[in-house]
Amino acid sequence: MNNDAAGRTGRPSLVVLLIAVVLLVIGTTAVATTLVGPHSRVTPGGMIGGGRAGMMGGSSTALRPSTGLEPGAAGFVAGTAASPRVIRVIAGPGYTFDPSTITVARGETITFVVTAMGPLVHEFMVGPADAVAADTAGTPEVAGIAMMQTRSLTYTFDGAGPYAFACHATGHYEAGMRGTIVVVG
Numbered sequence: 001m002n003n004d005a006a007g008r009t010g011r012p013s014l015v016v017l018l019i020a021v022v023l024l025v026i027g028t029t030a031v032a033t034t035l036v037g038p039h040s041r042v043t044p045g046g047m048i049g050g051g052r053a054g055m056m057g058g059s060s061t062a063l064r065p066s067t068g069l070e071p072g073a074a075g076f077v078a079g080t081a082a083s084p085r086v087i088r089v090i091a092g093p094g095y096t097f098d099p100s101t102i103t104v105a106r107g108e109t110i111t112f113v114v115t116a117m118g119p120l121v122h123e124f125m126v127g128p129a130d131a132v133a134a135d136t137a138g139t140p141e142v143a144g145i146a147m148m149q150t151r152s153l154t155y156t157f158d159g160a161g162p163y164a165f166a167c168h169a170t171g172h173y174e175a176g177m178r179g180t181i182v183v184v185g
């Protein structure tokens, strides 16, 4: 017993060192978080929030369209103006959206959280299909989404449809960067 006690007395310095290292790491993380924090405000819904939320799901399903159930599924809760349903969309790499087909309930309010992958700068426009196809001025859009940046756009599908979404960065729509909104219910 005494030997054990004696043996332990030799270790505190190591324990103290470990604690110091842990505190240092925690401190560094806190500083990093503080420094990074303001940047996420520069980009509404910014890369921090988008990245973190994307990783939450862990697997590839994190990059899938919706964070929850789709219309028609048991337990599905439609998005409202007060509490929009969040749908994540990946723009790129290349001239693609993932998913390219999004299902919403009639009258639903959706917040699209769009993250750009790859070096191209993208836009995300959503609204009546004809307006989206023609890039009509006034159609809801977020632009200038650079690599790994995330922008959000909230839209209520309260009209007759059909609806669509697209990227109108130069040449992208023509290259096929567009998607379809399916309204059900």
Ligand SMILES: [Cu+2]
Binding pocket: 091, 095, 120, 121, 122, 123, 167, 168, 169, 172, 177
């Ligand atoms: Cu694009």
